[in-house]
Amino acid sequence: MTAPLPRIALSEPDLRGNEAKYLQACVTDNWVSSAGHFIQDFERMIAAKSGTEHAVALCNGTVAIKMALLACGVGPGDAVILPDWTFIASANAVSDTGAKPIFVDVTQDTWSLDPALVAQALAKYPNVKAIVAVHPLGYTCDMDALLDAAGDVPIVEDAAGALGATYGGRLAGGIGRFGCLSFNGNKMITAGAGxxxxxHDAEAAKWLRHVTAQARIGTDYRHDAPAFNYRMSNLNAAVGKAQMERFDEIQAIKHKIGDAYRAVLSTDSRVRLKAMPNPQWGEGNDWLFSVLCETEEVAESLIAHLDYRGIDSRKFWRALSSQPAYKGAEFISAGVAESLSGRVVSLPCSTGLSDDDLSRVTDAVEAFLAA
Structure with a gap:
């Protein structure tokens, strides 16, 4: 009897570099907490890949958004615009500052913030203190249009999955006032967590380092402000540095996977499945390749079809304005976020995916299209 093929995961970390070596160095040197040279090394690499002068490594991406908003002066009584179609962490970070989220719809052809609706929201809500522009699925928003709509209102880029993506030659994260990144296990590169x-703002970076380390002055137990314990550990940064050393290799594999999926989807004459948008204003990183299904029923059928063949897949985001957590929140809708909800399915895209495994997935998708 033939043994069953191993299951293909949706997105797994790829730890084939110096991760174990650098973690052992942390243990040997006894630098395992929020100090150690791996943190500084990692921050320099992240800043360079974002096209900025400064990077402040923190314990997770949600905290990064919160701290960027606080650095913009956001607080209780203020409002923050963000897309209605995004991961809930973006909204939770807004709520954690004491401000209120205002959900603005995305466009059908980009799945990112609609600049025209952002302009409407700014006219309607004079207490908007910042805009969170989420770069979905590893490609960028139309940042020039958003900057024009925003005027003097600062833009915080939620580039959690967009490290290395570009917009008009500029790197994601380095276009707005601040950029925020995530290094969770399923992101473009991982630090385990972080x-x-x-x-580009040296004073803001200095303030962020200070208040995310309990606002401690010197080595004495003196503190000059209410603050937080949000800094990344040297252990996490060691993993992150090893990942960044292989970024170009990781990026190339992601593009190879994305190209394979696009080739299969191009044969779908009935357009039951459409590849995620690929705006021509820059280059995405193909972080988490996803497809738009004709209906939610088609999405569920696709997931079941792949599951039967030992292949993981998963529905992506749902509109935040429809979530119980944000019932009653203000929103401006053109119906796009709601129409995307339940219809977007992410396909396996681990960079450790073998050629045979990738063929298994593309063959299964092709069979689904032919059914």
Whole structure:
């Protein structure tokens, strides 16, 4: 009897570099907490890949958004615009500052913030203090249009999955006032856990380092402000540095996977499945390749079809304005976020995916299209 083929995971970390070596160095040197040279090394690499002068490594991406908003002066009584179609962490970070989220719809052809609706929201809500522009699925928003709509209102880029993506030659995270990154296990590169704020503003970076380390002055137990314990550990940064050393290799594999999926989807004459948008204003990183299904029923059928063949897949985001957690929140809708909800399915895209495994997935998708 033939043994069953191993299951293909949706997105697994790829730890084939110096991760174990650097972690052992942390243990040997006894630098395992929020100090150690791996943190500084990792921050320099992240800043360079974001096209910024400064990076502040933190414990997760949600905290990064919160701290970037606080650095913009956001607080109780303020409002923050963000897309209605995003991961709930973006909204939770807004709530954690004491501000209120205002959900604005995305466009059908980009799945990112609609600049025209952002302009409407700014006219309607004079207490908006910042805009969170989420770069979905590893490609960028139309940042020039958003910057024009925003005027003097600062933009925080939620580039959690967009490290290395570009917009008009500029790197994601380095276009707005601040950029925020995530290094969770399923992101473009992982640190095990963690996030970062990147910026061109030296004073803001200095303030972020200070208040995310309990605002401690010197080595004495003196503190000059209410603050937080949000800094990344040297252990996490060691993993992150090893990942960044292989970024170009990881990026190339992601593109190879994305190209394979696009080739299969191009044969679908009935357009039951459509590849995620690929705006021509820059280059995405193909972080988490996803497809738009004709209906939610088609999405569920696709997931079941792949599951039967030992292949993981998963539905992506749902509109935040429809979530119980944000019932009653203000929102401006054109119906796009709601129409995307339940219809977007992510396909396996681990960079450790073998050629045979990738063929298994593309063959299964092709069979689904032919059914």
């Amino acid at each position: 996030g970062a704020v990147v910026t």
